[in-house]
Amino acid sequence: TTAAAYLEAFRRPERTLSTAMMGVTISHIVASSAATFALLPTLGGMAPLVVTAILTPIMLVFGEIIPKAVAREWATALIVRVYRGLTWSSVVLAPFVAFSNGVVGGLLRLLGATPPGTRHFVSREELKALLAMEPGEADVTSQEAEMIDKIFDLGDTTVREIMVPLVDVTMLPATASVRDAVDLIRDRGFSRIPIYRERETNLVGVVAAMDILRRGAEARRLDDLMRPPYYVPETKRIDDLLREMQRGRMHLAIVVDEYGGSTGIVTLEDIVEEIVGEIQDEHDRSPAPVDRLPDGTYWVAGRANIDELNEAMGWTLPKQDYETVAGLVLATLGRIPRTGEELQVPGYTITVLEAGPRHVAAVKIALAPPRQA
Numbered sequence: 001t002t003a004a005a006y007l008e009a010f011r012r013p014e015r016t017l018s019t020a021m022m023g024v025t026i027s028h029i030v031a032s033s034a035a036t037f038a039l040l041p042t043l044g045g046m047a048p049l050v051v052t053a054i055l056t057p058i059m060l061v062f063g064e065i066i067p068k069a070v071a072r073e074w075a076t077a078l079i080v081r082v083y084r085g086l087t088w089s090s091v092v093l094a095p096f097v098a099f100s101n102g103v104v105g106g107l108l109r110l111l112g113a114t115p116p117g118t119r120h121f122v123s124r125e126e127l128k129a130l131l132a133m134e135p136g137e138a139d140v141t142s143q144e145a146e147m148i149d150k151i152f153d154l155g156d157t158t159v160r161e162i163m164v165p166l167v168d169v170t171m172l173p174a175t176a177s178v179r180d181a182v183d184l185i186r187d188r189g190f191s192r193i194p195i196y197r198e199r200e201t202n203l204v205g206v207v208a209a210m211d212i213l214r215r216g217a218e219a220r221r222l223d224d225l226m227r228p229p230y231y232v233p234e235t236k237r238i239d240d241l242l243r244e245m246q247r248g249r250m251h252l253a254i255v256v257d258e259y260g261g262s263t264g265i266v267t268l269e270d271i272v273e274e275i276v277g278e279i280q281d282e283h284d285r286s287p288a289p290v291d292r293l294p295d296g297t298y299w300v301a302g303r304a305n306i307d308e309l310n311e312a313m314g315w316t317l318p319k320q321d322y323e324t325v326a327g328l329v330l331a332t333l334g335r336i337p338r339t340g341e342e343l344q345v346p347g348y349t350i351t352v353l354e355a356g357p358r359h360v361a362a363v364k365i366a367l368a369p370p371r372q373a
Helices: 002-011 013-073 075-092 094-110 124-131 142-156 178-188 209-218 238-248 268-276 306-313 325-333
Strands: 192-196 203-208 231-233 252-256 262-267 290-292 298-301 342-345 348-355 360-367
Touching: 013 075, 013 094, 075 094, 142 238, 142 268, 178 192, 178 209, 192 252, 192 262, 203 209, 203 252, 238 268, 262 268, 290 306, 306 325, 325 342, 325 348, 325 360
Parallel strands: 231 252
Antiparallel strands: 192 203, 252 262, 290 298, 298 360, 342 348, 348 360
16 A cells, blocks of 8 residues: 555665665766766866756755755655655665675674664654544554554653552552452452551552462451552653563552652553553443433543543543542542532533542532623
């Protein structure tokens, strides 16, 4: 396909660059030779000097400076138009290009450098440009392009944005029995359970279901099976976290704030879901974060991310120093609301459906009618 051909050019830029440089060199030689031959009868021995004096600035400006400036400014649009011509030129000039690349590669090997053709030259920006092409031109589906785009966004996403907040984490105290853990794993399908000591913000380790199966019979207390915790700050980028978890073969990390208190957990599944979307299994019982009600309003979970909600629903809920709908409610009221309490934000009416002593579990959102002109 067209996109595959462009990508191949990016993977092997030495071939494209050698063809272009060879063409420029040949055109310079031909132009100089033709001009000299034409002026010889008139100027005699002065012809080469005159041709050099006249053609050098012309070729420098119109053959080097201007084309390169234009190419830098409109690189993506130009490659679509000139690539076919470069392809045909590379066929015609193939013997010369192969010879020059062979010489350059040999010299680089002698110097201990990496020869052309052994490195990948596709940058993030170049790949994004390919994915932004019109449907049918790129050899990827819209879903694949969206996944690749989300991979790029991993470096801009922090752990705080994807973690499961502590209020939603199911955990056990270090003094709990092995039977308590077995019952929880059987009822909820967890493969790992965070363990706290004295208070819930003091997560001190993780117990894996596999460890209970292997050593549960010989353990007296749950903390006998506990694995050491892996703490990460809220501000850590998830692409860095993914690499660390892969190297350490870890599946769960405990998120801490600047004061050292536990604020939530993050798993490999949470990171993968940032790329492929929500992953549901037979044990997932949490409802969808938003659901349309018969009266045209929307039931929304307090944990729903505002950015994702705005993107999915086409809304414009305000976003400040909070990530979720619950954070919006708390920031607007400045306190924990009561169930049934109503508040107004620009363009929306929010009614609290479920609220506890410390958090907002669910709200109802009604779109405000448009103002009359």
